[in-house]
Every structure is written in C-alpha cells, then in structure tokens.
Amino acid sequence: MxxxxxxxxxxxxxxxxxxxxxxxxxxxxxxxxxxxxxxxxxxxxxxxxxxxxxxxxxxxxxxxxxxxxxxxxxxxxxxxxxxxxxxxxxxxxxxxxxxxxxxxxxxxxxCTDDVADHAMALLLSSLRHVARLDAAMRQGRFARELAVPTRRLKGSTLGIIGIGRIGGTLARRVRGWEMTVLAYDPYVTQERGDEVGAKLVSLDELLERSDFISIHCPLTEETYHMLSWEQFARVKPGLVLVNTARGPIVHEEALIKALQDGRVWAAGLDVTEQEPLPPDSPLLRMDNVTLTPHISANxxxxxxxxxxxxxxxxxxxxxxxxxxxxxxxxxxxxxxxxx
CATH class of the missing domain: 3.40.50.720 (NAD(P)-binding Rossmann-like Domain)
Known part of the structure; x- marks a missing residue:
C-alpha cells in the first residue's frame, strides 16, 4: 500500500x-x-x-x-x-x-482598493447623513431636517493621516472630486505626496485646515491615541472623521466628547477601541456616527x-x-x- x-x-x-x-x-x-x-x-x-x-x-x-x-x-x-x-x-x-x-x-x-473605497463610502455617508436618513425613512419619518449640517465636497479639504498604499490610493481617488488633499506622514517625503496629489503638512496643520480627516496609518506605540483631547481641541469645527485603520489610534472618549459638543459633525468608523462595541457605548446612540464592523477589507x-x-x-x-x-x-x- x-x-x-x-x-x-x-x-x-x-x-x-x-x-x-x-x-x-x-x-x-x-x-x-x-x-x-x-x-x-x-x-x-x-x-x-x-x-x-x-x-x-x-x-x-x-x-x-x-x-x-x-x-x-x-x-x-x-x-x-x-x-x-x-x-x-x-x-x-x-x-x-x-x-x-x-x-x-x-x-x-x-485590500488596498477595498479599504480606500470603504473610507470614501464612510465619508460620503457621514457627510450626507445617509445612515440616519435611511433609518428615519424606515421608521415612517420624512425627516428632511436630518440632512443638516453638511457641505459640498468640491472645494473642501481632505486630510489623510498616513499615505502609504491605502492612504495614497484614497488621495488618488478624490482627484475627481476637486478637493484639496493634505497629508501627514513623518515617514515619507513630498515626493511621495506629489505622486498621489497630496501636500505634506504637520499634524497640527492638518487638524486645523481639514474639513474631513481619514486615518490610514498602522497602530504602533507612536500612533496609539494619536487623536486625543489635545488634537480634537485643534480641529477645524465641523470636522468629519473617518477611521478604517485601527480603533486605538483615536481616543474614543475624546472623540465622543467632540461629537457631543459639535466640534466633530460626524464620524464614519469601521474600527473602534473595543470590538465589538459594548452595548452601552455612546457611539451606538449617536445618529451622526456611521458604524461598520471592521469589514473595510472585504x-x-x-x-x-x-x-x-x-x-x-x-x-x-x-x-x-x-x-x-x-x-x-x-x-x-x-x-x-x-x-
């Protein structure tokens, strides 16, 4: 045998x-x-x-x-x-x-293309309040007032934290939207920024100038809670924040406070500090937050x-x-x- x-x-x-x-x-x-x-x-x-x-x-x-x-x-x-x-x-x-x-x-x-696509989907959903408008319609409410606040993409500024493969792909994606693209990434030069159509700036400048911020850096000791109380105090009022990278890059308690006081208009989150979110998380009760369960690579x-x-x-x-x-x-x- x-x-x-x-x-x-x-x-x-x-x-x-x-x-x-x-x-x-x-x-x-x-x-x-x-x-x-x-x-x-x-x-x-x-x-x-x-x-x-x-x-x-x-x-x-x-x-x-x-x-x-x-x-x-x-x-x-x-x-x-x-x-x-x-x-x-x-x-x-x-x-x-x-x-x-x-x-x-x-x-x-x-999953470079998939995550970049999902980041854009979360940005558009957050900006246009798709999730809460859809939920209201399903409840029988013609709640047009839930469409505000918003703004036009054209002429606005997108800040990307990390312009490696995914962040760079997102930067290329938005060229047709006629947006200004800023990027913070201490490990690349402006040459990389030129490749993808982004201007490299400091983190503080990105926070202060961006209408929208999308996070695409890895989670390391350096990036843990990169966006925390001090950073949310610096952001341009009315920020829309998107995170498809790792939850702990954002200090969740500080984000929740910024969402509550209006400094952050909306957030699109595919990742959170604790996954799955605990049932008592305030994020689950906020209709200006679009949540997906860590599936952007799918x-x-x-x-x-x-x-x-x-x-x-x-x-x-x-x-x-x-x-x-x-x-x-x-x-x-x-x-x-x-x-």
Whole structure:
C-alpha cells in the first residue's frame, strides 16, 4: 500500500474570520509544491497555539486576536516566519519575534482598493447623513431636517493621516472630486505626496485646515491615541472623521466628547477601541456616527489575493528565500537557523 511521504515543512493558520476570510481551498496544493503542509485552526486563546504550531516553520494569523504573544513565541522553536494575514501587524509581539530571529510579514497589498473605497463610502455617508436618513425613512419619518449640517465636497479639504498604499490610493481617488488633499506622514517625503496629489503638512496643520480627516496609518506605540483631547481641541469645527485603520489610534472618549459638543459633525468608523462595541457605548446612540464592523477589507477579490500572498510568503520562507513584506528588517542580521 502506497503511503505518502510526510512533507518536510509545515505552515499553520491559527485563526481566521470564517464569515469573510475563510481559506480559499487552493493553499494545500500550492504549498505542497514547495514541500510544506497546510493546517488550519480557529484558536481562541494563546495557550492553544503551541499545541498545533510547535513544529511549524511558518505561523499565520488572519484575525486581529492577539494570539502570538511573547510567551507563545518562546514555545515555537522551529518558527522562522510569522505572517499577519492583513495590513496591520499589531496583534503579533513584534519585539519578541525579532529577538528570536523570526521574520514578521504582513500582506499589505491584498485590500488596498477595498479599504480606500470603504473610507470614501464612510465619508460620503457621514457627510450626507445617509445612515440616519435611511433609518428615519424606515421608521415612517420624512425627516428632511436630518440632512443638516453638511457641505459640498468640491472645494473642501481632505486630510489623510498616513499615505502609504491605502492612504495614497484614497488621495488618488478624490482627484475627481476637486478637493484639496493634505497629508501627514513623518515617514515619507513630498515626493511621495506629489505622486498621489497630496501636500505634506504637520499634524497640527492638518487638524486645523481639514474639513474631513481619514486615518490610514498602522497602530504602533507612536500612533496609539494619536487623536486625543489635545488634537480634537485643534480641529477645524465641523470636522468629519473617518477611521478604517485601527480603533486605538483615536481616543474614543475624546472623540465622543467632540461629537457631543459639535466640534466633530460626524464620524464614519469601521474600527473602534473595543470590538465589538459594548452595548452601552455612546457611539451606538449617536445618529451622526456611521458604524461598520471592521469589514473595510472585504471583497471576494481581497480574500483570493490574501491567500495567494500567504502562499507566496510561506513558500519563499520554506525555500530559504527572504520574502516580500518583512516588517522587521532588523531581524535579517540574525535570522533563526533550523538544523
């Protein structure tokens, strides 16, 4: 009887969102071509991870559940790469992985268009109060007064925080709307701004001049609560704020106060500090807030591209190559070697 020879490498997906980002089905075949097996799990606690990934060469996590902690990473002696199947990688202990010689990669290109589109949808919905007008109509109310306040997009100013792939795509998207685009991003030069049609300014200037602000930076120690009490005190009155990045970039209590006192007219939020929002959150009772449940990356194309990128990165790792999208390049000087 023929027995298949075990594959020499192992790639493990430890968690994924089954509603939007289940595996495609082609992953096992793709990875087998480079000598790697493919296993999938939906783990709910860090303590479960070593049980399934102790002998894995590559560990992948699709959700933002913080499963790859320092304690877990210490128990993965064969791991050479951790992949956050998404753009943000704040759910992986970056510092611990680097200390252990493990590459951390993300998949930043899979949902660029989708998130930029969703940011624009939230901006338009917030500006034109689509959600509350729709809700009133469904309640039998012809409440035309709920259409104010608003303003015209043409001639207004959009401020973008972070003009990487997604922020830059949004900047390009709005060219046809005849808006002035400002950007704050301390890691790029005006040359990048010129590419996407944005003028780089300080954060303070962006806050003071922007009619609308859309957030597209990663969540790091530096960006945690980047918009807080002091920043909301500086904003141009009547601001519309959009966040499709990470909830903790915005100090939620400060935002709620700014929404209550009218300094912020409206907000479109795909992400919040706590997900899901607690039932007693004031945001749920505000009709000038449009909420979506962290789904801006969603599309069939994005799901397909995500798993293609996972296979590409994992395949490079097990074949001894440095993959694309290493977010901790300092690790390359002391990569873990497996005998």
């Amino acid at each position: 023929f027995t298949a020879k075990p594959l020499p490498h192992k790639v493990v997906l430890i968690d994924y969102d089954e509603k939007l980002f289940s595996p495609m089905g082609f992953e096992a075949e793709e990875l087998a071509r480079v000598g790697a097996s493919w296993e999938t799990y939906q783990l709910r606690s860090p303590e479960q991870v070593p049980e399934v990934a102790r002998d894995a060469d590559v560990v992948v996590v699709q959700t933002v559940r913080p499963l790859l902690t320092r304690e877990v990473i210490a128990q993965l002696p064969r791991c050479r790469c951790m992949i956050r199947a998404g753009a943000g990688y704040d759910s992986i202990d970056y510092k611990a992985a680097t200390e252990y010689g493990i590459m951390v990669c993300n998949t930043p290109t899979y 599309s069939p194309e994005a799901r397909h591209d995500l798993y293609r990128l996972i296979c590409e990165v994992a395949g490079d790792v097990v074949q001894g190559r440095i993959p694309r999208f290493v977010v901790n390049p300092e690790v390359l000087s002391h990569l873990r070697k497996i005998e």
